[in-house]
Amino acid sequence: MSGCDSIGIYSIETERLTKRFVLDRGLLDQVRNPGKRDVITTLDGVNLKVQEGEVLGLLGPNGAGKSTLIKILCTLILPSEGNAYVGGFDVVKEGQKVRSCIGFITTDERSFYWRLSGRENLQFFATLQNLPQSIARDRVEELLDVVRLKNRADEPFLNYSAGMKQRMAIARGLLNDPAVLFMDEPTRSLDPGAAKSLRDFIKEHIVEEKGKTVFISTHQLDEAEQLCDRVAILDEGRIKADSSPADLKSRLPAGGSLCDVFTFFTGKDFSEENSSSSPFSMPGSGRRRRGLGMGMKRKGF
């Protein structure tokens, strides 16, 4: 059902993947400097390989380029340079084939129709996944059962709690039984209890039971440690480290937590305080700092 017939050694592969965005400029600035272009480099030569059935955690602060990378792999954004393949398909040239074999789980609860029921939402998106009605109906029932929302499926989506909405997002991401599942900060809007429950669900049902290739972006270190076989630390658009959590920790001179690993590879401090703007804070004068604090390099042309 996944449509990823051409899947090879790697479910996901990127080669020198780079993304630059041209910044919007004010009218006055455009008149004063007509030839100037402000460019932000969000991804800078990213090389990544994810094997089939592997769970890769993309760890980085806000603005590190995590969402941009996921959106390129989901064909929502085109890269500026380099190549990316998902399920063996080129994300630029074979976008439709890529979309046939992926599931995308976003934290944006607005991505559902709030006035439709949970079941109606899933049936609608199942049709967009090219599932014939008879198959779609069974699939939706099966997934409602999996995410434990069967008894609330006919209620309007707007009645659901944040945790239920997130489980609906997971059900939607699994509609086409994707070979590769992308999750963009899946527990971002949840309280600690709901977040733990969701992590357990992902671990048991998606990773252990279904054996999916999962690409999960997060800035929750415990989440990365609990769910991922491998962690790639993305900072300022570059992969700073890429290995298993245990291996990364073993590289520290005196051992330590994943938090220390992050600091070791990026020169930045990880704050355990759950600040809503950013869980990362810049350390004092003794530490290195690169870029503009948004994980991006800026060039003026």
Place this chain on the structure above:
Amino acid sequence: MLFEKAFWFIKRGYLLQMSYKFDFLLRLFFMLFNILTYYFIAKMMGDAAAQYLEPYGGDYFSFVLIGMAFSGYLMISLRSFSESVRDEQMMGTLEAMLVTPTRTSSIIALSSLWSFIFASFRVLIYLLVGVILGVDMSRANIGGALLILILTIICFSSIGILSASFIMVFKKGDPINMLLMGTSELFGGVLFPIEVFPDWLQSISHILPITYSVNGMRHALLQGYSLAELAPDILTLVLFSLALLPLSLFIFDRAVMKVKAEGGLVQY
């Protein structure tokens, strides 16, 4: 699969529309007000404009009813594609749809289906109320009218897709919509015959598709013109469609590539 998708887009549109029942009832109520307004204007005018209305059967109410009913398709075509892009962007559902294997152009086209069905429902109400108020459609060439309707939808939708391309890239401020909405109502022969204009202004009317659409529709429904008699309007609409549809699809495709490169596909 296309029909199943169309069914679900229509069902989604219907369910969302029906969840705002008061809005639905208000729209119907004020539509009746609109019809009655023109009915009494026509009654007041009597035969005063007979010389201009002669080619259309001589009755102003019949003339304006067909004009208003079918110009609705122009409005819907111009707005629905760009509004569906913007609505889905604002609701936050566009991204979730665009990561499915369904093509972007199909998503935009199917998102507009409910608007066309609602517009057709409005046309039926217009015609029904018109018949009750004395509009004579006993000689109507239904086949000819349907052919003109299909060509009208293709032609107007092409302009609507161009309009959606602008919205996708610039988010707001669509020149095609603004230009055609204003000029079509004034120069398209919707509320009065274009013969009222001096010759040099009539030349503007002749470059607007709506002129041929409402003209053909009036001749088919009110005077029962045969296909041969409707041919000039039909052929002009075919030419407009052949020119506009491929152009609009090409520009829409370029617009999608541009916003994907800029990363602004779901921004509004």
